Amino acid sequence: xxxxxxxxxxxxxxxxxxxxxxxxxxxxxxxxxxxxxxxxxxxxxxxxxxxxxxxxxxxxxxxxxxxxxxxxxxxxxxxxxxxxxxxxxxxxxxxxxxxxxxxxxxxxxxxxxxxxxxxxxxxxxxxxxxxxxxxxxxxxxxxxxxxxxxxxxxxxxxxxxxxxxxxxxxxxxxxxxxxxxxxxxxxxxxxxxxxxxxxxxxxxxxxxxxxxxxxxxxxxxxxxxxxxxxxxxxxxxxxxxxxxxxxxxxxxxxxxx
Amino acid sequence: xxxxxxxxxxxxxxxxxxxxxxxxxxxxxxxxxxxxxxxxxxxxxxxxxxxxxxxxxxxxxxxxxxxxxxxxxxxxxxxxxxxxxxxxxxxxxxxxxxxxxxxxxxxxxxxxxxxxxxxxxxxxxxxxxxxxxxxxxxxxxxxxxxxxxxxxxxxxxxxxxxxxxxxxxxxxxxxxxxxxxxxxxxxxxxxxxxxxxxxxxxxxxxxxxxxxxxxxxxxxxxxxxxxxxxxxxxxxxxxxxxxxxxxxxxxxxxxxxxxxxxxxxxxxxxxxxxxxxxxxxxxxxxxxxxxxxxxxxxxxxxxxxxx
Numbered sequence: 001x002x003x004x005x006x007x008x009x010x011x012x013x014x015x016x017x018x019x020x021x022x023x024x025x026x027x028x029x030x031x032x033x034x035x036x037x038x039x040x041x042x043x044x045x046x047x048x049x050x051x052x053x054x055x056x057x058x059x060x061x062x063x064x065x066x067x068x069x070x071x072x073x074x075x076x077x078x079x080x081x082x083x084x085x086x087x088x089x090x091x092x093x094x095x096x097x098x099x100x101x102x103x104x105x106x107x108x109x110x111x112x113x114x115x116x117x118x119x120x121x122x123x124x125x126x127x128x129x130x131x132x133x134x135x136x137x138x139x140x141x142x143x144x145x146x147x148x149x150x151x152x153x154x155x156x157x158x159x160x161x162x163x164x165x166x167x168x169x170x171x172x173x174x175x176x177x178x179x180x181x182x183x184x185x186x187x188x189x190x191x192x193x194x195x196x197x198x199x200x201x202x203x204x205x206x207x208x209x210x211x212x213x214x215x216x217x218x219x220x221x222x223x224x225x226x227x228x229x230x231x232x233x234x235x236x237x238x239x240x241x242x243x244x245x246x247x248x249x250x251x252x253x254x255x256x257x
Numbered sequence: 258x259x260x261x262x263x264x265x266x267x268x269x270x271x272x273x274x275x276x277x278x279x280x281x282x283x284x285x286x287x288x289x290x291x292x293x294x295x296x297x298x299x300x301x302x303x304x305x306x307x308x309x310x311x312x313x314x315x316x317x318x319x320x321x322x323x324x325x326x327x328x329x330x331x332x333x334x335x336x337x338x339x340x341x342x343x344x345x346x347x348x349x350x351x352x353x354x355x356x357x358x359x360x361x362x363x364x365x366x367x368x369x370x371x372x373x374x375x376x377x378x379x380x381x382x383x384x385x386x387x388x389x390x391x392x393x394x395x396x397x398x399x400x401x402x403x404x405x406x407x408x409x410x411x412x413x414x415x416x417x418x419x420x421x422x423x424x425x426x427x428x429x430x431x432x433x434x435x436x437x438x439x440x441x442x443x444x445x446x447x448x449x450x451x452x453x454x455x456x457x458x459x460x461x462x463x464x465x466x467x468x469x470x471x472x473x474x475x476x477x478x479x480x481x482x483x484x485x486x487x488x489x490x491x492x493x494x495x496x497x498x499x500x501x502x503x504x505x506x507x508x509x510x511x512x513x514x515x516x517x518x519x520x521x522x523x524x525x526x527x528x529x530x531x532x533x534x535x536x537x538x539x540x541x542x543x544x545x546x547x548x549x550x551x552x553x554x555x556x557x558x559x560x561x562x563x564x
Contacts, residue, residue, distance in 0.1 A: 061438050062438075063434060063437065063438065087440055088440070090437075090438055090439070090440045091439070091440040093438070095435070095438040095439075097431045097434070097435055098431075099430055099431060101430060101431040101432050101434065101435035102432075103427075103432055103435075103436075104426075104427075104430075104432070105423075114436075114439075114441065115439035115440065115441055118342070118440070118441040118442075119439075119440045119441070164435075164439070165439070168439065168440070
């Protein structure tokens, strides 16, 4: 399915990162990241394993604290906000985990209700049901509502994971390796779902991946993380129009003729 | 005269302690480095010596850092447990998990302890012709020591390990992170509820164990000595005072809290994938049992002051 033209507002930066640095012991993972995410845009972050892609979105969601630099999310400077402000900001950011991170001891319905009842005070049973059915319908898995996560396939788990983040109507979506470990057809379905979420919920997204098909299908813009910095940012074709030995093998491996 | 220090002062004190520990650690590293520099090139130098000093230094500072982390964890529990939102439904579910699901094991163990303890004590009393003291002896042993201790040890094995493994696997599969990023409070939902549940259910289980073990003892005594139920009860409760009962209940409350908090601490802070889950479950049992024995000694001493 062809990606529809995204409604991107280049005057509205929902995420603005400047000079971001993060180290673990002696290992400098991020060495001065500058990045802007515009309203309505899907930005794909590409990079080899261990280059700090996941660290970047964990910093954006406030799960990690930066060593240096600034992260501005929806007008909030993450290094200067209180824990309470961070909690209310987190509701506006959806985080889809690599392994879906569904709560094993709860059914699909309870998984979806969990963030909703804790963040929307005074919500009625009817409203909860409407929301649960709405997001399940959006990910096309209404029939799984009473199943346990262990009964779902990898692709279904991924979709329920995305549904659980969508239930709070986030303004920003962060996808950590959405297609990792899935078969090619399911990968394409997940990519289409990411595009559908962008259109239907008008979200701005950062998609972390090393799957170039995913990057090509969902990305309005692609940023390549090399040596702890974004050295190539642009459209998919612009990023790969190079003979750089650190970039070319990526393309060759995925699209070798 | 003030005996208590404020929370802020306590924090300052711990910070000061850890600054001191870090200074000691830095000094050890410096001594280690200087030692290595001095000995470089000399053939007689035992090569393992500097690294051994470093290892000891790391182990000491690691131990104190762990104590600090546990202290912060316990403090966080007391800070969050009184603040809304209150997860009553989850507390009830956890009480069911820790209490009701341990019921069969606890019943069996309690009953067998009562029977066996009575049976094994009889020969010693027979030598002195004092078998009529058997109900008192069994009662003192069970009510004062065995009931809370046995309950705690069984709960540490059954409940503590399951809390450690459950939270550990939730940590390594990012379920705890998922709760955090969705604006819910995982500490309150996972840790506070479980610790409340163990603190509440283990005293109840200990009381139940005391009664079932006394029942086991009674059956054995009734069969061998032909003592009536009324006589047994009279003799069994005669040497027991209210202080004993309260001390036992206090012990069970402390044991319950310990088992819950240790299991949660190990699971909540587990790392290194599936290996970490195993370590968390194992650490929950070993540490909880170790602390339960220490607390037993301390509470017995403290209860002695009130007699």
